Each structure stands twice: as C-alpha cells, then as structure tokens.
Amino acid sequence: MASSRRLITGLCATVVAMFGFGFALVPLYQVFCDITGFNGNTSNIVQAQTQGSDGVDYSRLVTVEFVTYISKGMQWQLTPQVEQMQVHPGQMIDMEFIATNLSREDQVGQAVPSVSPGQGANYFNKTECFCFNQQPLKAGDSASLPLRFFVATDLPQGIQTLTLSYTLYELPAPEQKAKGV
Amino acid sequence: MSTDAAINTGVSDDAHEHHDHKPSGFFARWVLTTNHKDIGSLYLLFSFAMFLTGGAMAMVIRAELFQPGLQLVEPNFFNQMTTVHGLIMVFGAVMPAFVGLANWMIPVMIGAPDMALPRMNNWSFWILPFAFSLMLMTLFMEGGGPNFGWTFYAPLSTKYSPDSTAVFVFAVHLMGISSIMGAINVIVTIVNLRAPGMTMMKLPLFVWTWLITAFLLIAVMPVLAGAVTMVLTDKYFGTSFFDAAGGGDPVMFQHIFWFFGHPEVYIMILPSFGIISAIIPTFSRKPLFGYASMVYATASIAGLSFLVWAHHMFTTGMPVAAELFFMYCTMLISVPTGVKVFNWVATMWRGSLTFEVPMLFAIAFIVLFTIGGFSGLMLAITPVDFQYHDTYFVVAHFHYVLVSGAIFSIMAASYYWLPKWTGYMYDDYLAKWHFWCSLISVNILFFPMHFLGLAGMPRRIPDYALQFANVNAVVSIGGFAFGLSQLIFLVVVIKCMRGKGERASAKPWEGAEGLEWEMPSPAPYHTHTTPPEIK
Ligand code: HEM
Ligand SMILES: [Cu+2]
Numbered sequence: 201m202a203s204s205r206r207l208i209t210g211l212c213a214t215v216v217a218m219f220g221f222g223f224a225l226v227p228l229y230q231v232f233c234d235i236t237g238f239n240g241n242t243s244n245i246v247q248a249q250t251q252g253s254d255g256v257d258y259s260r261l262v263t264v265e266f267v268t269y270i271s272k273g274m275q276w277q278l279t280p281q282v283e284q285m286q287v288h289p290g291q292m293i294d295m296e297f298i299a300t301n302l303s304r305e306d307q308v309g310q311a312v313p314s315v316s317p318g319q320g321a322n323y324f325n326k327t328e329c330f331c332f333n334q335q336p337l338k339a340g341d342s343a344s345l346p347l348r349f350f351v352a353t354d355l356p357q358g359i360q361t362l363t364l365s366y367t368l369y370e371l372p373a374p375e376q377k378a379k380g381v
Numbered sequence: 382m383s384t385d386a387a388i389n390t391g392v393s394d395d396a397h398e399h400h401d402h403k404p405s406g407f408f409a410r411w412v413l414t415t416n417h418k419d420i421g422s423l424y425l426l427f428s429f430a431m432f433l434t435g436g437a438m439a440m441v442i443r444a445e446l447f448q449p450g451l452q453l454v455e456p457n458f459f460n461q462m463t464t465v466h467g468l469i470m471v472f473g474a475v476m477p478a479f480v481g482l483a484n485w486m487i488p489v490m491i492g493a494p495d496m497a498l499p500r501m502n503n504w505s506f507w508i509l510p511f512a513f514s515l516m517l518m519t520l521f522m523e524g525g526g527p528n529f530g531w532t533f534y535a536p537l538s539t540k541y542s543p544d545s546t547a548v549f550v551f552a553v554h555l556m557g558i559s560s561i562m563g564a565i566n567v568i569v570t571i572v573n574l575r576a577p578g579m580t581m582m583k584l585p586l587f588v589w590t591w592l593i594t595a596f597l598l599i600a601v602m603p604v605l606a607g608a609v610t611m612v613l614t615d616k617y618f619g620t621s622f623f624d625a626a627g628g629g630d631p632v633m634f635q636h637i638f639w640f641f642g643h644p645e646v647y648i649m650i651l652p653s654f655g656i657i658s659a660i661i662p663t664f665s666r667k668p669l670f671g672y673a674s675m676v677y678a679t680a681s682i683a684g685l686s687f688l689v690w691a692h693h694m695f696t697t698g699m700p701v702a703a704e705l706f707f708m709y710c711t712m713l714i715s716v717p718t719g720v721k722v723f724n725w726v727a728t729m730w731r732g733s734l735t736f737e738v739p740m741l742f743a744i745a746f747i748v749l750f751t752i753g754g755f756s757g758l759m760l761a762i763t764p765v766d767f768q769y770h771d772t773y774f775v776v777a778h779f780h781y782v783l784v785s786g787a788i789f790s791i792m793a794a795s796y797y798w799l800p801k802w803t804g805y806m807y808d809d810y811l812a813k814w815h816f817w818c819s820l821i822s823v824n825i826l827f828f829p830m831h832f833l834g835l836a837g838m839p840r841r842i843p844d845y846a847l848q849f850a851n852v853n854a855v856v857s858i859g860g861f862a863f864g865l866s867q868l869i870f871l872v873v874v875i876k877c878m879r880g881k882g883e884r885a886s887a888k889p890w891e892g893a894e895g896l897e898w899e900m901p902s903p904a905p906y907h908t909h910t911t912p913p914e915i916k
Contacts, residue, residue: 203573204573207573211564211568211569218602218604219606222603225640229633229636230630233630271626318700319700367625372619
C-alpha cells in the first residue's frame with residue numbers, strides 16, 4: 201500500500217497547507233488593501249507625484265470632510281476643528297482634533313482612519329497623524345491632536361470630495377493588558 | 382492509518398468463509414465497528430436525528446413568526462434558534478447524510494471490500510455525536526448558545542458573543558476534523574480500491590461527484606477551522622484579526638468565511654447531482670445522457686466555486702471592478718449547472734418513465750432546484766442584490782437549493798436504496814403520502830418567502846411590519862405541514878428497519894444498473910471480498 205501512504209501524506213499536507221492559507225489570507229488581505237486602497241485603507245507612504253513648481257495644483261479644489269465615530273460604550277469626544285475644508289491638491293494642511301475623556305477613568309484611545317471613496321484612499325497622504333500613536337487621557341482631560349496631510353495631485357478627476365473618518369476605540373489600560381496576556 | 386488499510390484488505394482478501402460475521406453485542410457491533418455499511422447506517426441515522434432536531438428549532442422560528450410582535454420567545458433565544466438551526470442542518474443533517482451514503486454505496490459501487498481506512502472511519506463518525514452534544518449543550522449555558530447566525534460574522538461572534546462561544550468553536554473544530562477524515566477516506570478508497578477494470582470513466586456519477594466533493598472538503602474545511610480559531614483568539618486571547626481597534630478588519634472575516642462558505646454550498650449539492658444521475662436513468666430505462674459532460678461539468682463547478690465567494694458581500698463596499706468580477710464568475714457557474722439539468726431532462730426524453738417514489742423525489746428535485754438556481758442568478762446581479770441582500774429572498778433562494786434540492790435528493794436516495802440496505806420494500810402508500818405532502822408544503826413554506834423578501838422583510842429578525850402578517854401566517858402553516866410530513870418518513874424508515882413490508886429482491890428496480898444490484902438484498906455484511914468482474 202505504498203501508493204496509499206503517499207496519497208494520504210499528500211492529502212494531509214494539503215489540509216495543513218490550507219489551514220495555513222486561511223491565516224495567510226490575513227497579511228495578503230492587508231497588503232492587497234494597502235496597495236489598492238480598497239476598503240478605505242489610507243496609505244502611510246508618501247507617494248512620489250507630479251507637481252507644479254511649489255508642488256501645488258492651484259487649478260483644482262477638493263472638498264475634504266472629517267467625521268468621527270466613538271466606539272460603543274466609550275465615553276470620549278473627538279471633534280475636528282472644522283467639519284470640512286477646500287484644499288488644493290499638493291497643499292500641506294495642518295489641523296487639529298480635540299479629544300476629551302468624559303469618563304471617570306484614565307483611558308487609552310486609538311483612532312483608526314478610513315477614507316471614502318475607497319478609490320481615493322491612496323491619494324490621501326497623512327504625514328503626521330495622531331492615529332499613528334495611542335492616545336492616553338486622564339479622566340476628564342482634553343488634548344488637541346494634530347493632523348498634517350495633503351491630497352496627491354494625481355487624484356483622479358472624478359473625485360471631488362474625500363471623507364476622512366476616524367473611529368475611536370478604547371485600548372485596554374497597560375496593566376490590564378499585561379494581566380490579560 | 383495506512384497499516385489499517387493493509388490489514389483490512391489483507392483480511393478480506395484471505396477471507397474464505399466470511400458470510401455474515403457481525404460482531405456480537407451492541408458495543409462491539411456499533412461503537413467499535415469498522416464496517417463501512419454499519420458506519421454508513423450510523424451516519425444516516427445520526428443525520429436523521431439531527432434533521433428532526435434542527436427541524437424542531439425551525440418550528441420554534443415559524444411559530445414566533447406566525448404573527449407580528451413578540452409572543453413566544455425572547456429575541457435572543459430566537460437568534461439562537463436561527464443560528465443553531467442553520468449549523469445543525471448544514472453540519473449535522475446534510476453533510477453527514479452524504480457521508481453516510483458515501484460509506485454505504487461507494488465501496489459497493491466500485492467493487493471494494495470496505496473503505497480504505499476503516500478505523501479512521503469509525504473515529505470520524507463517533508466524533509460527531511460528541512461535537513453536536515457540545516453544540517446543543519451551549520443552549521443551556523448561562524448567556525445562551527451561539528446567537529450570531531450560522532455565518533458567525535465578527536464582531537458579532539467576537540466582541541458581542543455569549544460566553545459559550547469557546548464551546549461553539551471547539552464543536553466546529555470537531556466537525557471539521559470529522560469531515561476532513563471522511564473526505565480523505567473517500568479519496569483514498571476511490572483512487573486505490575477500485576476493482577480491476579473499474580476505470581475512472583466507468584465510475585458511477587455518485588462516486589465521481591463524491592470524489593470531487595471530497596477534494597472541496599479538503600481544500601476548505603481547514604480554512605473554516607482557521608476562521609473559528611481566529612474568532613477564538615480574538616475573543617479570548619487579545620488578538621485583533623477582526624478588531625479594527627487593534628489594526629484588524631471585520632470585513633476580512635467575511636472574505637475568509639465565504640472563501641470556505643461558497644465551496645461549502647457546493648459540497649452540499651454535488652453529491653445530490655450524483656444521486657439524481659443514478660435515479661433518473663433507472664426509472665427512464667435509458668442510460669444517462671452525456672456521462673462525460675456530467676463529469677466535466679461537476680469538475681468545473683467545483684473549480685469555479687473558488688472564484689465567486691464575494692457574491693455574498695456585494696454590499697460591503699467593494700470597488701466596482703471586484704463587484705463585476707464576482708458577478709460574472711457567479712453567472713458563469715450556471716452554465717455547467719445548466720448542462721446538468723439539460724442532461725437529466727434529455728435522459729428522460731422519450732424514456733419509458735415510471736413514477737416510483739425515488740423518481741418522484743428526483744423529478745421534484747430537478748424542478749425545484751432549478752427554481753433555486755434562478756433566484757441565485759437574480760441574487761448574482763450586483764445592483765439588484767443591494768435590494769435583496771439580507772432579506773427573505775435570500776432565505777427563499779437557499780432553502781430551494783438546500784431543502785427541495787439537497788434534502789429531496791437525500792430522500793430520493795433513501796427510498797432508492799432502502800430495499801438494498803434493509804432487505805424490505807418501503808411502504809409505498811405512506812411513501813407517496815410523504816412525497817406529496819412534502820412537495821406541496823415545501824412550496825407553501827418557501828415560495829411566498831420570495832415575495833416577502835422583495836417587499837423588504839429582513840431575515841433573522843423575530844418581529845416584522847404589519848403588512849407582512851398574512852404571508853407569514855401562510856408560510857408558517859406550510860412550515861408546520863412540512864415538519865409533520867417528515868414524521869411520515871420516520872414511520873416508513875422504522876417499518877423498513879423492523880422488516881415490516883414486502884421482501885426486496887436483489888434488483889427491485891427493473892431499469893437499475895450498477896454493482897449494488899448484483900448482490901442480494903439486504904446487502905451482506907461483507908461484499909466484494911473477491912473483486913467483482915467489471916463488464
Ligand atoms: C446557479 C447557482 C447559484 C447562484 C448564481 C447563487 C447565488 C447566490 C448569491 C448571489 C447569494 C448571496 C445573496 C445575498 O446574501 O445577498 C447566495 C446565497 C446563498 N446560496 Fe446561492 N447560488 C447558487 C446556487 C446555490 C446552491 C446550489 C446552494 C446550496 C446547495 C446555494 C446556497 C446558498 C446559501 C446557503 C446562501 C445564503 C448564505 C447566507 O447568507 O446565509 N446556492 N447564492
Ligand atoms: Cu455563494
């Protein structure tokens with residue numbers, strides 16, 4: 201039954217490989233979304249681009265909107281300085297969000313960004329963002345969180361509005377995390 | 382494992398006086414059995430028990446939905462009923478029934494003395510009652526059983542799930558292991574244990590479709606195991622595969638789940654195609670039209686089933702290019718499916734048809750499965766799926782393909798081979814009642830759901846708007862009638878098993894062909910101990 205043994209080994213190897221494949225889908229999915237911007241994943245890599253002399257395309261105006269969501273059960277506020285603005289592609293913009301911890305505990309927040317439409321996500325470049333870091337806030341405290349971004353000049357013509365949304369999540373406090381692991 | 386096979390074939394090859402040496406005593410006969418026919422019977426009986434259990438849950442669902450408003454059960458319990466009903470019917474009723482049929486019929490059909498790995502076969506069955514006891518136990522745990530739908534989307538199954546989720550994950554792992562062992566066994570048996578002269582293109586189609594199904598199982602059950610494992614670690618061990626707060630993505634869960642889920646629905650229909658391809662020629666008294674095209678159609682359906690998973694996710698905000706890709710691939714699948722339907726119809730064309738109960742179920746299968754295929758095509762059209770998605774239209778679609786498709790084919794197979802299994806003919810009078818009651822009630826139950834869905838009634842909600850009241854009452858009545866009709870089947874099976882009825886001859890169906898009809902009824906405990914001659 202040598203052929204039978206070889207067949208069984210092959211089948212078992214396939215089972216193991218497919219189990220691995222299920223997990224391999226996780227990084228594959230991330231890479232795929234980063235490259236294509238599907239699912240609104242914004243690129244953290246500043247792309248090379250076609251620019252005017254100072255890099256700004258003054259012939260075009262794009263509306264950028266800001267929205268925030270606080271995850272269920274979390275008592276924070278996250279408010280953008282302005283709700284929307286008009287920007288020229290290539291123009292570097294600085295703005296701020298105000299975060300307030302309204303709860304009675306010291307907590308750590310983490311903002312996760314997403315841009316829609318998804319096709320525009322890759323053209324929205326953040327050079328500095330509070331979402332790169334965790335954000336600890338003492339009970340009752342406020343902090344102003346910086347965001348610095350520009351819209352790439354090669355943004356497809358069809359896109360006139362980009363919406364940047366942040367969802368704010370609560371992270372387990374450091375000592376709690378140590379306990380959990 | 383392979384020594385298993387060696388010992389087994391060795392034993393059966395030297396067996397001279399091996400008539401009906403069944404082990405004596407309940408424990409040795411059933412719990413320790415490695416006989417493919419015993420294990421096949423165990424699978425079939427288990428699946429029938431699960432069918433009735435899952436059916437009882439469906440009765441709870443339909444009773445709650447009989448009227449608008451909340452009257453019988455808590456919404457959370459309602460959700461547990463829809464979830465566990467789905468899980469039990471998919472993993473406990475349909476899949477084990479097919480494995481049972483495979484165990485019983487594949488060795489007999491290909492001239493093998495038993496399955497290739499008999500001891501593993503015993504394990505793969507006995508894991509199942511254990512897995513389903515665990516699953517059912519969760520309903521009585523604090524916080525209740527799984528309530529997130531059979532598709533267990535994250536974060537419903539991670540962040541918001543009951544404490545029993547760990548048990549659910551363990552049960553799904555066990556079911557997966559059982560299916561994988563069953564699939565390995567089927568492949569090794571078909572590849573290695575065919576009688577001399579039984580070439581691949583002489584295999585009965587039931588064997589072919591099961592071979593392809595087994596490969597699908599091996600490819601996707603491990604992915605399901607991966608998905609539940611990620612749910613487990615997300616919920617209990619602080620990973621964030623599906624949690625955006627930690628850099629994960631809940632939409633990715635859907636991709637992974639449906640990468641398993643779509644091939645899974647074909648796992649539940651390909652063996653049906655094999656059964657129908659055995660029954661239609663028998664009662665048409667003509668060979669199957671287009672045997673080779675059937676084999677290729679089955680293989681291409683299986684191949685394409687890996688390219689269509691995102692048709693379950695049209696509304697998740699995929700880019701247009703991806704929506705179009707998945708839409709066209711999905712529509713492409715209906716081409717090989719259509720080939721099959723046309724081949725069955727062509728087989729019946731100008732045949733001398735008779736309408737014994739297996740044939741009645743087979744013809745009902747062809748008509749009703751095709752209706753389910755059509756509603757599938759409607760769902761495959763991306764822009765309209767935005768209206769249909771998560772409504773009763775989807776519920777109607779998959780019950781047409783699964784109940785009047787897969788389950789009807791299992792009923793057809795049971796009536797077709799019961800004489801071979803038990804040695805007695807089924808009670809024809811009761812069987813006809815069973816068929817006609819099932820046929821009428823299944824349509825009263827599921828056809829109006831199309832309209833409910835088109836009118837916007839969402840699925841998986843225990844209450845609904847007033848304008849849906851009349852149709853829901855009709856649907857519920859159909860549901861109760863269908864449930865009761867299955868009790869007739871229970872009586873028929875019990876009568877056969879207890880030997881009440883006409884004795885069956887070796888070949889009770891005049892037009893039947895295949896090795897199973899060349900042995901007496903009931904089939905002896907050991908068959909093909911010397912390889913049969915293949916003409
Ligand atoms: C011509 C063939 C088919 C096509 C084009 C098709 C298409 C589809 C589509 C597009 C959906 C997603 C609907 C939605 O959620 O909005 C769907 C759902 C479903 N289909 Fe099919 N289908 C076909 C055949 C089958 C078969 C043969 C089976 C099983 C035997 C099946 C079982 C299911 C199930 C179980 C679901 C619902 C899953 C859930 O959300 O719970 N389909 N089908
Ligand atoms: Cu599908």
